[in-house]
Amino acid sequence: MDELELRKIMEDQVMDGLKYFYRNISVDSVIIGYHEKELKVLLQRPQNFQKWGLPGGYVFKTETVDDAAFRIVQYRTQLDNLFLHQFKVFSNPDRVKDAGFTPEIYSKITGIKIDDDHWMFDNFVSIAFFALTEFSLVQPTGSAYLEECCWWDINNLPELLFDHADIIKEALKALKIFIHHHPIGYELLPEKFTLPELHSLYETILNKKLDIRNFTKKLVSMDLITKLDEQRNIGAHRSPYLYMFNKERYDQLINEEEVIVI
Amino acid sequence: MDELELRKIMEDQVMDGLKYFYRNISVDSVIIGYHEKELKVLLQRPQNFQKWGLPGGYVFKTETVDDAAFRIVQYRTQLDNLFLHQFKVFSNPDRVKDAGFTPEIYSKITGIKIDDDHWMFDNFVSIAFFALTEFSLVQPTGSAYLEECCWWDINNLPELLFDHADIIKEALKALKIFIHHHPIGYELLPEKFTLPELHSLYETILNKKLDIRNFTKKLVSMDLITKLDEQRNIGAHRSPYLYMFNKERYDQLINEEEVIVI
DNA sequence: AGAATAGTGTCTTTTAGACAATATAGG
């Protein structure tokens, strides 16, 4: 698809969107990655806008909101096996009031003429998801109307549109609960990883120190990880062994609905 | 408010609802009570309908979905201090297809003439909540268009409208996760309760046997309950002592975001 | 040789879990 085609699709959606989309409903996804001991969030900045926002979009009347979130996230990340989790609905009537996003500004920037009462500027109830993914797999892609799309440090975010800062904060809360019911390294790390990597991932998410000996002991006793006969050469000093998740055991733990305390 | 006024309001809402409500968005609440070792759900049956449904309604454009759920639940239960928890959005495009709820049937039953493409029969994305409440406090109240509103045994539900059976099933799943992050007896039992009551509440929700000695030990060691100097006379044989939750400790546990394993 | 990082074991404390006898009130 070239830029002209994308542009055409975009114009169609803006003008005739209500034929396809639910009015007043949007989905937004907090895509969380992990890199160098920091959690990252994938954000985008629409062309000529100052502020950044979460990847989000509208819901077709023929799909579920989960389908919509999946479709939109896939479009941004090119990943088609993301785990997306609904975590909260944001519906403050003032949530989309943003001086940086008005019909006038929108018209000026895109060149598409729209009315003041255009559906895109009505209230939106946003159904928010979070997704966990391995940082390195994602090649953020732009599109006709995106100027930038990239990872941001979760502790150092740019200025955000609407209530997106709040959505990210709530996503992190939901993640902390989630981690007690799902072994999550599986989603955030490459297939093969080292123990120190997994350890510092958990320290980062839980935001507290974990004794690496006890941490290892716990994972091994749960039979959740398998040591491989390979080492990774990461440059300096001793090379760590690689591990993999034991997928079978991993699924079993989730199905048992047991609490996982690390 | 008498019946005629209610009737008038109802007609206004049906005909002019889109002035006030979001289109395609509804909220439904699974109100869970506990009585005689059984979990109960509060269901309603609209006048002249065969099937039962969850108390639900539409969202004003000037309120949040949480406000809407609270408003609607309060209307049914007369309780104004319910804890409502968003747990999932239901959005299957076919979810509101129900042979028992069509424009024709609706017109015949209510006497209100509506078109086939009336907004009430469009797709609805339902934001679902669960609420926990003490069974005995709730006096289900009807209204102009409700024939019945009462508690049903969670294991013996009547035929339900739309996807409401699925919503209830998912609410119970969410409750099982919730119980690990909130001491919930506080919401489901009277202010003063006996140990055997609390014990069998937990057995009911978790659907498994819990040794009452270990159960008691755990709660006492958490400093979560306080023994009172009162006994309840429950008829036969020995009267059990009454206990109260230690609210301060209760709130502290929630704020610590620690997992609670019973 | 020295510095940096990976990997591993023991002991103690705490918690979970199995298990049943005693006390008391009502009939």
Added chain:
DNA sequence: CCTATATTGTCTAAAAGACACTATTCT
């Protein structure tokens, strides 16, 4: 006095948690 229910304690096993040294590799 008998019965039904409430209440309570001990022992064992498992898990959590504190704690630090050794091994390896690279420079």
